[in-house]
Amino acid sequence: DQQVKQNSPSLSVQEGRISILNCDYTNSMFDYFLWYKKYPAEGPTFLISISSIKDKNEDGRFTVFLNKSAKHLSLHIVPSQPGDSAVYFCAASGGSNYKLTFGKGTLLTVNP
Amino acid sequence: DADVTQTPRNRITKTGKRIMLECSQTKGHDRMYWYRQDPGLGLRLIYYSFDVKDINKGEISDGYSVSRQAQAKFSLSLESAIPNQTALYFCATSDTYIAGADNEQFFGPGTRLTVL
Numbered sequence: 001d002q003q004v005k006q007n008s009p010s011l012s013v014q015e016g017r018i019s020i021l022n023c024d025y026t027n028s029m030f031d032y033f034l035w036y037k038k039y040p041a042e043g044p045t046f047l048i049s050i051s052s053i054k055d056k057n058e059d060g061r062f063t064v065f066l067n068k069s070a071k072h073l074s075l076h077i078v079p080s081q082p083g084d085s086a087v088y089f090c091a092a093s094g095g096s097n098y099k100l101t102f103g104k105g106t107l108l109t110v111n112p
Numbered sequence: 113d114a115d116v117t118q119t120p121r122n123r124i125t126k127t128g129k130r131i132m133l134e135c136s137q138t139k140g141h142d143r144m145y146w147y148r149q150d151p152g153l154g155l156r157l158i159y160y161s162f163d164v165k166d167i168n169k170g171e172i173s174d175g176y177s178v179s180r181q182a183q184a185k186f187s188l189s190l191e192s193a194i195p196n197q198t199a200l201y202f203c204a205t206s207d208t209y210i211a212g213a214d215n216e217q218f219f220g221p222g223t224r225l226t227v228l
Contacts, residue, residue: 006154009152036219041221041222042221042222043116043204043219043220043221043222044155044202044219046216046217046218049216089154091155099145099170100157100217102147102154102155102156103154104152104153104154105154
């Protein structure tokens, strides 16, 4: 049973526009959520995170929104740039358990 | 120099061979993890270690074993490799003491393993 779901395998946007990547989770014990970015031939790199006590966290062009009642989070990238083209993984963890559960990833392509 | 390194970066082997993938880190983190990535399946946890004396199975540990030789080293072994273990393998580390970001993990560059 997949506890973290990224239902869109891919997303294509134009440079300068907004990219919205979505993630749903089923485990109510999750209280910390992260987004990772992965380029080909490299390991995933941490992008941004949010605790369940917040509903928004912003870092430059990247904003993560958390809707706990819907068990849904989203990553907004504004404005999108060609260098943002990568696979984005949503991940979650719960309580004192520091394991991360990852979604399957969404391939973002930003077209010039 | 990279904080988390993995060797080898690429490996092709045959069914039944024993393979060891190695991970080293200079971040001083206590926690280390092994994941595999398969197309369309994301990252799945194989084993994790919270310190040198603590080893735990992840969600897909069958067919794998690990050794935590030191705080900085965590190796993954495939005792008898099989083709469905063909995947990208990632090592990761995390720090116990970063308040508010306890769960952030730092990944190595990955090892591409092909089992023929």
